[in-house]
Amino acid sequence: MISIKNVSKWYGEFQVLTDCTTEVTKGEVVVVCGPSGSGKSTLIKCVNALEPFQKGDIVVDGTSIADPKTDLPKLRSRVGMVFQHFELFPHLSITENLTIAQMKVLGRSKEEATDKGLKLLDRVGLKAHAHKYPGQLSGGQQQRVAIARALAMDPIVMLFDEPTSALDPEMVNEVLDVMVQLAQEGMTMMCVTHEMGFARKVANRVIFMDRGQIVEDCHKEEFFGNVDARSDRAKQFLAKILQH
Amino acid sequence: MDFSAIIPALPGMWEGMAMTLKLLVLGVVGGVALGTVLALMRLSHNPLLSRVAGAYVNYFRSIPLLLVITWFYFAVPFVLRWLTGEDMPIGAFTSCLVAFMMFEAAYFCEIVRAGIQSIPKGQMGAAYALGMNYGQVMRLIILPQAFRKMTPLLLQQSIILFQDTSLVYAVGLMDFLNAARSRGDIIGQPHEFLIFAGLVYFTISFSASLLVKRLQKRLTV
Amino acid sequence: MDYNWDWGVFFKSTGIGQEIYLDWFVSGLGWTIAVALIGWLIALFLGSVLGVLRTVPNRWLSGLATAYVELFRNVPLLVQLFIWYFLIPDLLPEPIEMWFKQDLNPATSAYLSVVVCLGLFTAARVCEQVRTGIQALPKGQAAAAYALGFKLPQIYSQILLPQAFRIIIPPLTSEFLNIFKNSSVASLIGLMELLAQTKQTAEFTANLFEAFTLATIIYFTLNMSLMLLMRWVEKKVAVPGLISVGGK
Numbered sequence: 123m124i125s126i127k128n129v130s131k132w133y134g135e136f137q138v139l140t141d142c143t144t145e146v147t148k149g150e151v152v153v154v155c156g157p158s159g160s161g162k163s164t165l166i167k168c169v170n171a172l173e174p175f176q177k178g179d180i181v182v183d184g185t186s187i188a189d190p191k192t193d194l195p196k197l198r199s200r201v202g203m204v205f206q207h208f209e210l211f212p213h214l215s216i217t218e219n220l221t222i223a224q225m226k227v228l229g230r231s232k233e234e235a236t237d238k239g240l241k242l243l244d245r246v247g248l249k250a251h252a253h254k255y256p257g258q259l260s261g262g263q264q265q266r267v268a269i270a271r272a273l274a275m276d277p278i279v280m281l282f283d284e285p286t287s288a289l290d291p292e293m294v295n296e297v298l299d300v301m302v303q304l305a306q307e308g309m310t311m312m313c314v315t316h317e318m319g320f321a322r323k324v325a326n327r328v329i330f331m332d333r334g335q336i337v338e339d340c341h342k343e344e345f346f347g348n349v350d351a352r353s354d355r356a357k358q359f360l361a362k363i364l365q366h
Numbered sequence: 367m368d369f370s371a372i373i374p375a376l377p378g379m380w381e382g383m384a385m386t387l388k389l390l391v392l393g394v395v396g397g398v399a400l401g402t403v404l405a406l407m408r409l410s411h412n413p414l415l416s417r418v419a420g421a422y423v424n425y426f427r428s429i430p431l432l433l434v435i436t437w438f439y440f441a442v443p444f445v446l447r448w449l450t451g452e453d454m455p456i457g458a459f460t461s462c463l464v465a466f467m468m469f470e471a472a473y474f475c476e477i478v479r480a481g482i483q484s485i486p487k488g489q490m491g492a493a494y495a496l497g498m499n500y501g502q503v504m505r506l507i508i509l510p511q512a513f514r515k516m517t518p519l520l521l522q523q524s525i526i527l528f529q530d531t532s533l534v535y536a537v538g539l540m541d542f543l544n545a546a547r548s549r550g551d552i553i554g555q556p557h558e559f560l561i562f563a564g565l566v567y568f569t570i571s572f573s574a575s576l577l578v579k580r581l582q583k584r585l586t587v
Numbered sequence: 588m589d590y591n592w593d594w595g596v597f598f599k600s601t602g603i604g605q606e607i608y609l610d611w612f613v614s615g616l617g618w619t620i621a622v623a624l625i626g627w628l629i630a631l632f633l634g635s636v637l638g639v640l641r642t643v644p645n646r647w648l649s650g651l652a653t654a655y656v657e658l659f660r661n662v663p664l665l666v667q668l669f670i671w672y673f674l675i676p677d678l679l680p681e682p683i684e685m686w687f688k689q690d691l692n693p694a695t696s697a698y699l700s701v702v703v704c705l706g707l708f709t710a711a712r713v714c715e716q717v718r719t720g721i722q723a724l725p726k727g728q729a730a731a732a733y734a735l736g737f738k739l740p741q742i743y744s745q746i747l748l749p750q751a752f753r754i755i756i757p758p759l760t761s762e763f764l765n766i767f768k769n770s771s772v773a774s775l776i777g778l779m780e781l782l783a784q785t786k787q788t789a790e791f792t793a794n795l796f797e798a799f800t801l802a803t804i805i806y807f808t809l810n811m812s813l814m815l816l817m818r819w820v821e822k823k824v825a826v827p828g829l830i831s832v833g834g835k
């Protein structure tokens with residue numbers, strides 16, 4: 123589904139990504155973790171071409187991102203993305219947030235888009251808030267709307283960039299529950315997150331990044347079960363976040 | 367001083383005010399439209415576009431509005447002739463309007479640019495991630511938010527333009543000030559009419575800026 | 588409507604004495620600078636006084652300054668100029684009125700009107716900047732000065748204003764540039780400053796594009812040089828490590 127091949131990226135002189143290679147197959151849930159500044163967000167944004175990269179290629183469902191002939195908007199419309207800071211559109215109501223891209227990008231009719239949007243809103247447990255504006259919702263509620271907004275595009279894969287790290291602790295679970303449910307339904311997901319409980323529960327694979335490199339890329343059981351075989355940096359990182 | 371002659375002259379002065387308001391509204395609409403295009407050019411990744419827009423803004427911001435009005439009054443007929451090959455009788459109104467639009471666009475551009483830049487970058491990323499193209503991202507997501515934030519500044523600039531429309535006196539256009547002045551001269555009471563004109567401008571600008579201030583407070587809370 | 592381009596027009600004789608058209612531009616620029624600089628001095632002085640008044644703990648004084656600002660900001664510059672040039676002289680005592688209208692040469696009376704007009708007009712804007720600058724300072728500054736036994740006038744002159752002025756140099760620069768551009772309204776009461784000379788050249792020679800292009804270049808250059816000058820001033824008065832000014 124997603125195949126990342128030898129991707130390298132620079133900001134001027136500074137190399138953010140160094141020769142990253144990995145795969146995400148259909149139905150797989152891959153968790154990406156690593157210390158701050160290690161390039162996790164950058165890598166996941168490369169997958170739907172929000173960030174350009176200078177070397178290598180990423181192929182999403184048969185479409186190459188490095189190919190200049192690729193219709194990027196069309197590709198992005200098939201890849202759902204959820205951001206750390208939700209990024210709902212504050213000038214639009216919840217319903218409008220859910221329907222605007224369906225109508226303007228996919229060309230769905232208003233009825234169809236609204237119908238779909240409300241169904242998904244119901245699914246994330248927020249049907250009653252359809253007429254509110256993003257500013258009137260809590261962080262956890264906003265993030266659930268953001269997930270529904272991405273799902274409304276019928277994505278073939280979902281990308282999450284630290285979806286819970288801007289939330290107050292008591293709201294983390296309401297968002298994770300939605301993500302777990304999604305994973306169990308067979309959605310292909312690539313999630314940057316430090317929620318190791320989530321990783322243990324639903325991930326198939328865990329990727330550990332440090333200083334722009336993919337240091338570890340292995341099955342969940344291997345990653346959590348055989349800690350001794352992990353690299354020093356991964357051990358340190360795990361020790362730090364598992365303390366909590 | 368004797369202000370009794372003002373009342374019978376009101377209808378004539380109202381015609382002048384209508385001209386002033388027409389210049390204002392069309393100037394603001396055209397200026398904001400052109401200014402928005404310039405702002406998008408300035409922020410674009412294409413260095414040529416952004417330089418051209420930067421030079422435009424720099425140029426118009428360093429010369430007096432009155433120079434632009436006067437120059438366009440002289441030059442627009444020539445330019446139109448070169449473009450169309452025919453003599454096109456265009457009045458002072460059109461040349462003034464073009465001058466206002468082009469001049470104000472430079473100021474509106476800076477306001478719009480700041481407005482766009484004040485929208486968090488993630489909004490653009492989220493819109494692109496949903497598959498929107500550049501035009502949709504700007505039109506549906508970024509500009510509506512930016513304009514909401516900019517409204518007080520745009521209105522303030524419009525109040526300045528309202529006062530500056532009086533400069534069309536230079537080319538003899540019958541705006542409110544000129545209408546009041548010429549009536550005062552005819553009747554032989556120039557002072558009364560001048561004071562009256564000043565009072566009208568003051569009342570309109572002052573109340574408009576009070577409203578803008580209130581709007582600003584409401585938007586910041 | 589055929590147009591004869593001639594960029595050499597500025598070196599042609601105007602037909603008046605030995606003058607060439609370029610001389611007109613030079614003398615026009617001279618008037619422009621004379622109007623703007625003297626007007627600026629008035630604006631800076633009066634604006635500072637008013638700006639201080641707006642912040643003093645006295646409702647009458649600050650109300651007075653506020654009224655001034657609102658009045659001068661909400662009446663168009665041209666209306667103000669007409670008032671100073673056509674109306675005010677008539678209200679003056681007879682001898683002064685006669686002196687203004689008859690004894691002074693027309694250029695001088697126009698000059699006086701426009702300098703006063705621009706000075707008072709710009710003072711309202713300077714006032715707002717000064718007030719903003721003073722209010723941007725930490726409240727503790729005035730308190731500390733009081734605690735040291737300073738009197739209010741000293742607090743302003745020794746403590747608050749020197750800091751406030753450093754902060755507001757960028758917005759003051761733009762008002763300074765504005766007064767040069769605004770001085771072009773003097774052409775509408777017959778003062779032969781830069782714009783008036785440009786118009787006159789355009790009419791005499793029919794080379795209007797050349798005339799207005801030169802005027803644009805002059806205004807543009809003037810603007811850039813003044814901006815550089817103010818940047819230099821800003822650097823010169825910057826207090827090391829205190830208030831960061833002028834980038835870098």
Ligand SMILES: Nc1ncnc2c1ncn2[C@@H]1O[C@H](COP(=O)(O)OP(=O)(O)OP(=O)(O)O)[C@@H](O)[C@H]1O
Pocket residue numbers: 133136138156157158159160161162163164165
């Ligand atoms: N626009 C940019 N220009 C220059 N450097 C950048 C830019 N964006 C990110 N970086 C740098 O690239 C590196 C990787 O950033 P990235 O956001 O991918 O890290 P991350 O792993 O997501 O970290 P975090 O956990 O803090 O979100 C960081 O060192 C960051 O400083």
Ligand SMILES: [Mg+2]
Pocket residue numbers: 162163164283284
């Ligand atoms: Mg990140």
